[in-house]
Amino acid sequence: MTAPTATATDSAATDSGAERAPVRRRRPRTGTALVTAAVVVAVGAGGAAAIGFGGRDPGTATASTLPPATAQVTRQTLVDAQTVDGELGYGTTRTAAARRGGTLTWLAPTGGTVKRGQPVYAVDNSKVVLLYGGLPAYRTLRSGVEGADVKQFEQNLSALGYTGFTVDDEYTGSTAEAVRDWQEDLGRDDTGRVEPSDIVYADADVRVEGHEASTGDTVQPGKSVLTYTGTSRLVTVELDIDDQRLAKKDNKVGVTLPDGKQLDGLITEVETVIETGSGGTGQDEPETRIEVTVTVADPKALAAYDQASVKVAFTADERADVLTVPVAALLALAEGGYGVEVVDGGRTRIVAVSTGLFASGRVEVAGDGLTEGLTVGVPA
Structure with a gap:
């Protein structure tokens, strides 16, 4: 906030101062203009004034020309709020892309829900299934491999009812045997290895939002197949x-x-x-x-x-039971900080204030002798 500075002097009268993370493709947005709704729940009387700043010497009482407009100090609950579209x-909509080339032979139906262990799509009649996890499949899992991705896969294999192995970060021969059973149930070749192209990982069940390709299409690695969301x-x-x-x-x-x-x-x-x-x-x-x-x-x-x-x-933010004045009533003081011009009868004086929350064109203030109902000057 920039305001003209009120210079502190010993004169008996002065005039008022001058006026004072992930990268995505941008989606078309309709009706996204922000609608300001800074709410003020008033407890006392309030006033409004034009935006502007001005000032006089702090602590100086004067009989000079009175400010062009005034407002009252109110006690109220001040709320910084905003309503948006x-x-x-x-x-969030996400995309499932083919991890290997071939012919797209099946797609989960649009609007349908895919659960853990169920197919999302199929390439060359080989089903690509949904598993739960935040770590994407990035390498072939086989006997001797260790890591967090192994544990994530084994947790899913166990949840699907396959046994005979220990759920940990080691892909052992026992894991490979369970994988062969899983592959046989899916109609795949029972290699005992898990390829990145065999899996789509998501946090939970997914809802198919739309198809990006059609059955019969020839797809290459990286080709978008379908889009999905949460349920x-x-x-x-x-x-x-x-x-x-x-x-x-x-x-x-x-x-x-x-x-x-x-x-x-x-x-x-x-x-x-x-x-x-x-x-x-x-x-x-x-x-x-x-x-x-x-x-x-x-x-x-x-x-x-x-x-x-x-x-x-x-x-x-919200401040309950605080004194407020219009933002336009603030004066920038020469010694730093802000003040307000208190109008008392035909005279005025400057009171230094500390400021708090700004909202709805008003500002929370506190200062010596500042009380509810006082009149303060506001530039035209």
């Missing part, structure tokens, strides 16, 4: 980097559905993403965004909607 759906109904919000203060994990938010119904929500995930341009003039500069995932307390209330635009009300 969000999308109700199934969370839980979520609200996703994209914030500008300047609004990062709103995105605090585990904070409560309010969600308003298209029919006006309001639901309680909770921020469950906050992720910084870099979106790349979609091509064309001025579209290629990367943009950093904050992606916020919100869950609602009553998921059944979302049953009427598959995907929809919603409003999400964030509260960044």
Whole structure:
């Protein structure tokens, strides 16, 4: 905040001063303009003034020309809040890509749910199955291999009911025997080895959102096959980097559905993403965004909607029972900090103040002798 400086002097009168993480392709967004809704729950009377700054000598009482406008010091609850557009759906969309070349012979149906151990798609009639885990398959698992990826795979193999091995970070001959049983059940060659192209890892069950290829297509490694999401109904919000203060994990938010119904929500995930341009003039500069995932307390209330635009009300900060003045009433003092011009009858004096929360055009203030109901000057 920049303001003209009020110079401290011993004169009896002075005039008022002058006016004072993951990289993604940018998705088309509709209706994502931010809607400011900084809420103030007033306890006392309030006033409004034009934005501007000015000042006089702190502590000096004057009989000079009074300020062009005034407002009152109020005691109230000040809330820094903002309402933005969000999308109700199934969370972040991800892509499953072929890990080896061949003919695409089967795809899980759009809108269907794929659970652990079930096929997502098939290449050359070899099923690629879903397993749970955050570590992607990146190497061939065979006897003698050790590591976190081995343990993750063995945890899945055990959960699918296969036995005879120890779940740890060592791929042993016993693991290979269990894998052969698993491969036989899937109709694969029972090699006892697990190739990266055999698996799609996800955190949990997935919902197939769409197909990126058709059965019969010849696919090469890296070719997108289908897109998928989680299965839980979520609200996703994209914030500008300047609004990062709103995105605090585990904070409560309010969600308003298209029919006006309001639901309680909770921020469950906050992720910084870099979106790349979609091509064309001025579209290629990367943009950093904050992606916020919100869950609602009553998921059944979302049953009427598959995907929809919603409003999400964030509260960044709140101060209860504090003194406030319009931001425009602040004066920059020569000795540093801020003050306000208290108007008392036909005279004025400058009171130095400390500031707190700024919201809704007002600011939390505290200073010697500053009380609710005092009148302060506001530049025109």
